[in-house]
Amino acid sequence: MEYLSHSEAETEALGARLAGVLTAGAVVAYQGGLGMGKTAFTRGLARGLGCTDRVTSPTFTIVNEYLGGRLPLFHFDMYRLPDSDALFDIGWEDYLDRGGVCAVEWSEQVADALPKDTVTVSLARHPDEETWRIITIKGVELP
Template identity: 60%
Template sequence: MREIHSNSPAETEAAGRAIAGLLQPGEVVAYCGGLGMGKTTFTRGLARGLGCADEVSSPTFTLINEYRGGRLNLCHLDAYRLQSADELFDIGFYDYLDAGWAAAVEWSEQVALEPALTVTFERTGDQSRIIRMEGKGL
């Protein structure tokens, strides 16, 4: 397990960028943490670390955002409104993985996944977080 103490959004983004090199095609990064914890900011770093040039935003209203053009394409899923893992099939989530995309999943506790990496966010102040990462390569 790796633990990072982030004192700003820029440091949270840098943490995402730092682990991007660990991801392989079809792998999932599962996020745990409440609202406003830095999950989308971390994903921005992950996308930049993969070389994706697309603007990163929260997938809250779209369910899945796509970021293309890097070493790996990245899909960014918000599972908050999903009721079960079966809905992952319905929205085409596994099609991304089968096509070799990496995936970042917010609210991963809503669905059963087998992630390569699990990232847990804990607020320690207005801008500060503890980011705990565990899984493959850490």
Template identity: 65%
Template sequence: MEVISNSPTETEQLGADLAAQLSPGDIIAFTGDLGAGKTAFTRGLARGLGVQERVTSPTFTIVNEYEGGRLPLFHFDMYRLGSSDELFDIGWEDYLARGGVCAVEWSEIIDDALEGHVIRVDIRRGADDNQRLITITGGPDA
């Protein structure tokens, strides 16, 4: 599925719409440039799952956990990891076993470790500053 988003609000809504279709163990694997809208999409996922907490980028913590929604949301930022080997050092398998949704920014760094139901979300800049070209593959409608 390819979508054009014309604002961060539209990008968040797309995430909220996808969240309604997610199941325990789903992995959302994001790719896209810095500032493309991966965290905005994740804010929408959180809202769609019923998470009430403020969603922020986990750049310096590697993972932020959000509970209290229909499913737990584990928001990863792999930008600072060198390889998928480091992923297992932070407990990746434990997060997968907890029955939540893993939203993974910079997923290309750990692509060889992604297994199971992986939904790929690529976000690219469009014609103007707010426009984004969003491609979703591997989802429920794929």
């Protein structure tokens, strides 16, 4: 399904909607360039899961963990990883087994490590409006 977001707040709200249909073990794979709203979407995802911590990009830490919500959220940034072998080296399978939601930025770097039932969220700039985003969600239906 394709959505049009006019603001960061709308992008976050869409993330919160997605959180409402996710179950333990879900993987959300983001696709989109720098500044497209992946972290904003994840802030909404965290809010929708009931996590109250401040959500930041895990660019330098590789993974940020947000606990205390309906499900834990594990927010990955694969930008600095060379391939999926490096992902397995940091314990990818353990994260999958912990019963949370794994949100993966730059998922194309590790596409071969993602489960078949991964939810894909693509974020792209609208061709006519710099601040608008076209967000496409595949693999799950939103209410």
